[in-house]
Amino acid sequence: MTETMSESAIRPRKEFGKTVAADITHRLREEIIACGLAPGEPLRFDVLRERFGVSFTTLREALTALTAEGLVDAQEQRGFRVAPVSRQDLVEVTDARVLIEVELIRRAIERGDDDWEIAVISTLHRLKRIEQRDPEHPLRDPEWKIAHRQFHQALVSACGSATLLAIRADLFDRAERYRHLSANFRPRPRDKAGEHQAIMQAAISRNPDLAVQLIEAHIRSTADNVATYAAHLLDTE
């Protein structure tokens, strides 16, 4: 291994054009969502500094941003920790998601143009292809996670409100963390492929009532699954 083939050649220190802080925020977010950092776990600067190779200040900025997203919990003068999980929080996130997502899907169906339809169809197509490849543990496949996120994002993208989309994105991340939490204990994935297909068809055929009903069922049944199979992690807090 030569000198020129240093670490930075293999994995760039940061994405192009972005600040280090934004990059660290992104990496920390993904790790918290995937429960690589456990809920409630203290986030000590020494440890993170070692792991990510950045300074106190940069970390602090990243943790502040994640606190606003509800993934990190700041305790004044006593540092940060991964946001704890609880049954109550799961219920709140689920209800908030239903409230907002239902509104956004209605607006998207009303306003969506050809590009929107294409985005919905193509993101679902990609998602299904990835599912065929490894139908067992989709959440463990980073590509599936991204495709899944993008499909749901595409569905509401035409709603016309950047404000509500930003709120929705934060809630989606918080919900995804709960899915990861229960993923290891869930016996088998539900028939998500079928649900996604049905939602897509309702959206494209401009049937808002049906789409809303399917989306709400999709969100709530996922949350129920989490509440059931991660019960031991939610009650003991």
Add this chain to the structure above:
Amino acid sequence: MTETMSESAIRPRKEFGKTVAADITHRLREEIIACGLAPGEPLRFDVLRERFGVSFTTLREALTALTAEGLVDAQEQRGFRVAPVSRQDLVEVTDARVLIEVELIRRAIERGDDDWEIAVISTLHRLKRIEQRDPEHPLRDPEWKIAHRQFHQALVSACGSATLLAIRADLFDRAERYRHLSANFRPRPRDKAGEHQAIMQAAISRNPDLAVQLIEAHIRSTADNVATYAAHLLDTE
């Protein structure tokens, strides 16, 4: 002026128990809402450092937090600026507020206990007393602002969802900034006292449909007022 009567004796550097960063975040937030820092204005570190007497790092943390709240706009590698205003953004904030506030007032009316009723009644009482004192320009009175905020906060406080309350609070702040924007050009305050009274009564008498209707009208008419009297500030951007 003696040495012991230094600046810190007159105004403490920070509130008790809080970090400097949290304090600066708070002060910057208030100043942006009050349009003491104009929409779109660049937030240069040298200037802010001078004004608030803190370091780069602390400022950066505060600005990051406010970016998440939608009051500051971060431009990668090119610093921060006060979030711009626009007609589109005003519409988005208004619609989002209606969506969420309507839901929360329903839940609060359903779940509110005695303490909730007392909080609603007493915060309104305080608000009315302050209005009597100076009925001309309520927004210029910091006490009125606080009382007004607390009344609306009290109304929904019993909703049972910290998650939605946090989102609501951010949207309220963004809307309040628009109110300040038009305050200087608005001919006369509307009959807010009457509206608040009616909302309070609908809530306390547990009439959710009426309360929802009044709240939505309250929010939308305020926004319409802003759109009318601050039109010259919204279109030229």
Add this chain to the structure above:
DNA sequence: CCAGCTCGTATTTTCGAAAATAATACCGTT
């Protein structure tokens, strides 16, 4: 005169040391 380039300046971004605060261990007294 203008377009494009280069270099100097202004500004942001990142860093590690120093100060402030909280947590813990220790010790003497009852």
Add this chain to the structure above:
DNA sequence: AACGGTATTATTTTCGAAAATACGAGCTGG
């Protein structure tokens, strides 16, 4: 042995200097 207070250590928080980046003036060649 239990309690209270104090010193020590661990950790967070804040700072200003140094590095990185963007902005703008001035120059050169067409």
